Structures are given as C-alpha cells and as structure tokens.
Amino acid sequence: xxxxxLASSGSVHGSGYLEYxxxxxxxxxxxxxxxLFIPYAQPSGISYDDYxxxxxxxxxxxxxxxxxxxxxxxxKTAIKNAKGIFVGGGNTFLLVSKLYEFDLWDLLKEVIVQxxxxxxxxxxxxxxxxxxxxxxDMPIVLPPSFNTLxxxxxxxxxxxxxxxxxxxxxxxxxETRIKEFQSxxxxxxxxxxxxxxxxxxxxxxFLRGGKEAYWFENKEIKIIDTNTNIKx
Amino acid sequence: xxxxxLASSGSVHGSGYLEYxxxxxxxxxxxxxxxLFIPYAQPSGISYDDYxxxxxxxxxxxxxxxxxxxxxxxxKTAIKNAKGIFVGGGNTFLLVSKLYEFDLWDLLKEVIVQxxxxxxxxxxxxxxxxxxxxxxDMPIVLPPSFNTLxxxxxxxxxxxxxxxxxxxxxxxxxETRIKEFQSxxxxxxxxxxxxxxxxxxxxxxFLRGGKEAYWFENKEIKIIDTNTNIKx
Numbered sequence: 001x002x003x004x005x006l007a008s009s010g011s012v013h014g015s016g017y018l019e020y021x022x023x024x025x026x027x028x029x030x031x032x033x034x035x036l037f038i039p040y041a042q043p044s045g046i047s048y049d050d051y052x053x054x055x056x057x058x059x060x061x062x063x064x065x066x067x068x069x070x071x072x073x074x075x076k077t078a079i080k081n082a083k084g085i086f087v088g089g090g091n092t093f094l095l096v097s098k099l100y101e102f103d104l105w106d107l108l109k110e111v112i113v114q115x116x117x118x119x120x121x122x123x124x125x126x127x128x129x130x131x132x133x134x135x136x137d138m139p140i141v142l143p144p145s146f147n148t149l150x151x152x153x154x155x156x157x158x159x160x161x162x163x164x165x166x167x168x169x170x171x172x173x174x175e176t177r178i179k180e181f182q183s184x185x186x187x188x189x190x191x192x193x194x195x196x197x198x199x200x201x202x203x204x205x206f207l208r209g210g211k212e213a214y215w216f217e218n219k220e221i222k223i224i225d226t227n228t229n230i231k232x
Numbered sequence: 233x234x235x236x237x238l239a240s241s242g243s244v245h246g247s248g249y250l251e252y253x254x255x256x257x258x259x260x261x262x263x264x265x266x267x268l269f270i271p272y273a274q275p276s277g278i279s280y281d282d283y284x285x286x287x288x289x290x291x292x293x294x295x296x297x298x299x300x301x302x303x304x305x306x307x308k309t310a311i312k313n314a315k316g317i318f319v320g321g322g323n324t325f326l327l328v329s330k331l332y333e334f335d336l337w338d339l340l341k342e343v344i345v346q347x348x349x350x351x352x353x354x355x356x357x358x359x360x361x362x363x364x365x366x367x368x369d370m371p372i373v374l375p376p377s378f379n380t381l382x383x384x385x386x387x388x389x390x391x392x393x394x395x396x397x398x399x400x401x402x403x404x405x406x407e408t409r410i411k412e413f414q415s416x417x418x419x420x421x422x423x424x425x426x427x428x429x430x431x432x433x434x435x436x437x438f439l440r441g442g443k444e445a446y447w448f449e450n451k452e453i454k455i456i457d458t459n460t461n462i463k464x
C-alpha cells in the first residue's frame with residue numbers, strides 16, 4: 001500500500017530544516033531505523049555528502065540513520081533494499097536528469113507502490129506527479145524527458161503563492177504560468193503552499209498542514225480545504 | 233552591424249504594452265515600414281493572431297505595419313526578407329521549441345548579424361543569449377536543446393528582482409537559482425530589471441533604462457550602472 005508524505009517545502013519560515021515535519025516524518029518512518037536519502041536535487045549546488053549530513057542532523061532526534069544513495073556501489077540495490085526513502089528538494093531539472101541518467105524511475109515507482117515509506121520535499125514531491133512541467137525551478141540542465149513517477153494522478157506546483165494583487169512586477173504569476181501549461185497539456189495541477197503536505201495512504205491523498213491548496217483543471221481554480229481527501 | 237534592443241519586459245507597471253519602449257523602438261526601426269513579429273512565446277496561451285494584433289496596436293503611432301510570421305507561407309523567406317524583427321515575450325520553452333521545430337535558428341542569427349534591426353522583450357531577449365538555462369519560465373514543453381542564438385556572450389535573467397530580505401517565502405531566490413546554474417555551467421548571467429534594456433550596436437552593448445543590472449560570474453555578483461557598455 002502506498003505510504004508517502006509529499007511536502008511543499010523542506011522548511012518553513014522561522015524554524016529549522018524539516019523541523020515542522022518531524023512529527024509527520026516520525027510516523028511515516030515508524031519501525032524504520034535507516035533511510036535512503038536521494039540528494040540529486042542539490043539545492044544551491046550543495047555536495048551530496050553535505051546535503052546528506054544536513055538531513056542526518058535534522059532527523060537525529062528521531063533515532064534514524066541516513067545513508068546517501070551516492071554512498072552505495074549500486075544505486076538500484078540501494079533502492080530495492082531501502083526501508084524508507086527520502087528525496088530532498090533543490091533543482092527539479094537536476095534531480096530528474098540524474099534519475100534518468102541512472103535509470104532509476106521504474107524501480108523507484110515499484111518500491112513506492114509496494115509500500116516503501118517515501119518522503120518528498122519540494123522537488124522530491126514534484127517527481128511523484130505525472131510530469132515535472134509545473135516546477136518553479138530554473139532549467140539548469142536539460143533532462144531527456146519531463147515524465148516523472150505518476151504516483152499521484154496530477155502535477156505539483158510546490159511553494160505555491162497566490163498572485164499578489166498589489167505587486168508592480170510584470171513577470172508571470174503562478175496562475176498565468178500554470179494556465180500556459182494547461183493550454184498545451186490537460187493535466188490537473190495542485191498548487192500547494194509552504195507548510196502543507198499530502199499524506200498518501202493507498203489511494204487516499206489527504207491535504208495536511210492547516211492551509212488551503214489550489215486545484216487547476218479545465219481553466220478553473222478550485223480551493224481545496226485542509227484535511228480534504230483529494231482522491232475524492 | 234548588429235542592431236538590437238533587448239528589453240527585460242514588454243511593459244512596466246502603470247503603462248500600456250510597449251509604451252515605455254516606444255521612443256527606443258521608433259529609433260531602432262527608423263526607415264522600416266513593416267516588421268516581422270514572432271509570436272511563438274504566446275503569453276497566457278494567447279493566439280498568434282491576437283498577439284500580433286496587440287503588437288500592431290501598440291506600435292500604430294509609429295506608422296509601422298506588423299506581420300506575424302504565421303501569416304507567411306514560408307517562415308524562412310519571411311525572416312530573410314524582413315526589414316525589422318520583433319520577438320515578443322511569453323514562455324521561453326515554447327518559443328525555443330518552435331524555433332527548433334521550424335529550424336529557424338541559423339537564419340535568424342544570420343540576419344541579425346548582418347544588421348536586421350531586432351527587438352526582443354523578455355523571452356525574445358532570452359533567446360539572444362548563449363542558452364535559455366536561466367529563464368524564469370515554467371517548462372511547459374521540452375525543447376530538443378537549450379542552446380539559443382548567442383548574439384550576446386552571456387545569458388539573460390529577465391524580470392530580475394533582487395532577493396527580498398524581509399520575505400518569509402522559502403522558495404529559491406533568483407540569486408540562488410543562478411548560482412545553482414553556474415555550479416554546473418560557467419556562463420555569465422545578466423540579471424536585468426523590468427524597465428531596462430540593452431542597446432546592441434555592433435560589439436557595443438549599452439545598458440539603458442535608468443536602472444542598475446546584476447552580473448553573475450565566478451560566484452560573484454557585480455552591479456552594473458545604467459549606461460555602462462557591458463562589452464567593456
């Protein structure tokens with residue numbers, strides 16, 4: 001049974017890395033003593049080692065050991081044997097490119113569907129959608145495809161912020177960008193605010209974190225209340 | 233001799249489409265009675281016809297006729313014969329994909345280098361850089377390559393805004409994104425604010441519009457004053 005926590009962001013204003021998520025992470029990884037961390041998104045170009053260390057420090061109070069996928073001889077075996085997986089945020093283009101380079105998509109989907117507990121933040125959540133077309137990230141590398149895991153039947157827009165109606169800036173708003181996407185591809189998009197996450201259990205997809213989310217489909221935006229089951 | 237105006241944005245707060253640029257456009261297109269408009273970036277998914285009409289309306293006081301490239305039987309002949317070219321803003325991924333689809337890159341570069349007056353706004357400026365890796369746009373389609381015209385020896389970040397140090401938002405700032413890019417590819421990046429443009433004449437590249445710009449290279453950010461020749 002699918003068992004995932006898909007968060008909009010790795011941190012929220014005024015607290016440490018993963019701090020607001022720790023109780024949720026604790027439940028997700030109950031009975032898990034070691035997790036596999038996938039650092040490929042490299043926020044700000046941080047090294048795999050330093051990123052893995054930061055995660056280890058963040059979850060140390062939970063008694064969980066963190067191993068970076070780059071520490072293993074064979075990434076596929078590491079995924080197969082993992083008791084829990086965490087894919088951290090950063091640049092979605094980089095993350096997706098690496099997963100194609102190492103041919104990890106099918107296996108990753110297989111273990112997630114079979115029930116390996118999965119935590120994603122930001123880019124790590126984006127890749128559980130149908131495609132990465134609706135990332136906010138800068139295209140710093142060109143992946144061979146934008147197709148992603150399709151664990152949930154929609155796309156993410158993480159770090160979602162509604163348009164600031166007082167802004168004098170003329171760059172596109174998130175709404176404009178998502179509508180441009182949907183003028184080409186008719187995939188629904190979930191705009192999810194920082195501090196929110198999805199709790200996926202089997203076919204249920206609950207919105208958690210106390211904030212509303214925004215559902216883009218058929219040229220309309222629907223507001224989704226916290227604790228709603230999005231599957232419904 | 234190269235003769236271009238490369239603007240950060242098609243409009244600025246409080247004035248109509250292209251309005252702030254009209255005196256500059258008038259000089260760029262002096263002696264030109266008809267320009268070729270390339271609407272492929274389709275902001276908000278607007279149709280090619282509607283986008284072309286909007287440009288025609290914006291420049292009508294200059295006595296310039298605007299023809300959309302989609303109105304011609306053969307896009308290459310249209311570019312070859314154009315007395316002036318304007319590539320409008322919108323989605324850079326879409327624009328770049330179409331230019332690859334119709335195989336227009338080499339010809340576009342050729343006529344620009346030979347001196348056809350070229351106006352670019354936002355996405356239309358981005359494509360005159362070395363690559364489109366530093367666009368802010370959403371990757372709504374996957375182009376076969378991120379390589380662009382290389383008319384100027386750097387990349388653009390249009391609609392540039394320095395980080396808001398009071399922000400509680402945890403999504404990446406422009407600086408972070410550009411540094412992530414430069415941790416992979418060592419191409420200099422010019423962050424150019426709305427209301428600014430580059431005036432390219434031969435090898436000279438003057439910053440105009442009364443605002444400073446931001447030069448990213450070798451992990452450093454240099455502030456460039458208005459009216460500086462960037463070539464220097």
